[in-house]
Amino acid sequence: QVQLQESGPGLVKPSQTLSLTCTVSGGSIRSGDYYWSWIRQGSGKGLEWIGYIHHSGSTYYNPSLQSRLIISADASKNEISLKLSSVTAADTAVYYCARYPLGELSPPFDYWGQGTLVTVSS
Amino acid sequence: AIQMTQSPSSLSASVGDRVTITCRASQGIGDDLGWYQQKPEKAPKLLIYAASSLQSGVPSRFSGSGSGTDFTLTISSLQPEDFATYYCLQDYSYPITFGQGTRLEI
Numbered sequence: 001q002v003q004l005q006e007s008g009p010g011l012v013k014p015s016q017t018l019s020l021t022c023t024v025s026g027g028s029i030r031s032g033d034y035y036w037s038w039i040r041q042g043s044g045k046g047l048e049w050i051g052y053i054h055h056s057g058s059t060y061y062n063p064s065l066q067s068r069l070i071i072s073a074d075a076s077k078n079e080i081s082l083k084l085s086s087v088t089a090a091d092t093a094v095y096y097c098a099r100y101p102l103g104e105l106s107p108p109f110d111y112w113g114q115g116t117l118v119t120v121s122s
Numbered sequence: 123a124i125q126m127t128q129s130p131s132s133l134s135a136s137v138g139d140r141v142t143i144t145c146r147a148s149q150g151i152g153d154d155l156g157w158y159q160q161k162p163e164k165a166p167k168l169l170i171y172a173a174s175s176l177q178s179g180v181p182s183r184f185s186g187s188g189s190g191t192d193f194t195l196t197i198s199s200l201q202p203e204d205f206a207t208y209y210c211l212q213d214y215s216y217p218i219t220f221g222q223g224t225r226l227e228i
Contacts, residue, residue, distance in 0.1 A: 047158075047166065047209055049218040062217040063123075096165055100213075105172045108156050108213045112165035 002026040004097045004113035012091075012120050018084040022097030022113060029078055030055045035100040036080040037109065038071060040093040048093075052100055053080055087120045094118075124148050124212050128221035135226060139200045143224045145193045145210035154214035157186055157195045160223075161206045169208075170195060200226075 008020035037052035051061035125148040153173035158166035170186035
């Protein structure tokens with residue numbers, strides 16, 4: 001059973017960089033054909049896809065965040081990471097990592113972490 | 123970006139009711155449509171993918187239909203644990219986008 005666990009600071013100051021890690025257990029990020037994703041949800045708001053990464057290093061980012069975003073993967077640690085720079089209060093959200101299987105008719109975002117709340121405030 | 127519009131935004135229903143939620147895409151997405159259920163303080167849970175395929179472990183009272191731009195999620199007989207917020211998602215093209223959500227309440 002795959003499990004994902006997000007971790008990182010719960011409070012980030014405006015203009016600084018938000019950094020989160022997602023640790024995957026129960027399977028290697030190198031096995032199978034998956035994209036490992038970040039998704040966020042502002043308080044009382046809907047879901048926003050941030051971007052994802054394949055263990056090969058291939059990435060896809062949401063254009064609305066692309067200029068401030070880096071997603072990386074460390075296969076030796078079985079982790080994916082998110083860095084979002086120049087944050088504002090609008091980046092306050094629960095951040096989730098999720099698995100996205102590749103392939104026609106594959107179920108999208110079939111496993112999720114529990115999420116971690118990041119607040120941007122001075 | 124493809125915009126996903128759900129209706130209604132909220133819905134009151136009772137245990138045993140048949141409920142339908144709709145999702146409309148701003149352009150054709152084939153059958154690249156998923157439905158998720160989210161309960162408070164929990165991560166979303168995948169219910170339906172490829173518009174009509176039931177995710178493993180999801181009760182058969184959930185079903186999905188549609189293709190192109192118009193999609194529906196139907197719950198055939200509401201159970202107490204079904205009261206939650208439901209989201210649709212398109213992964214036909216980047217960026218992947220979600221609907222704004224439908225809150226299903228008693």
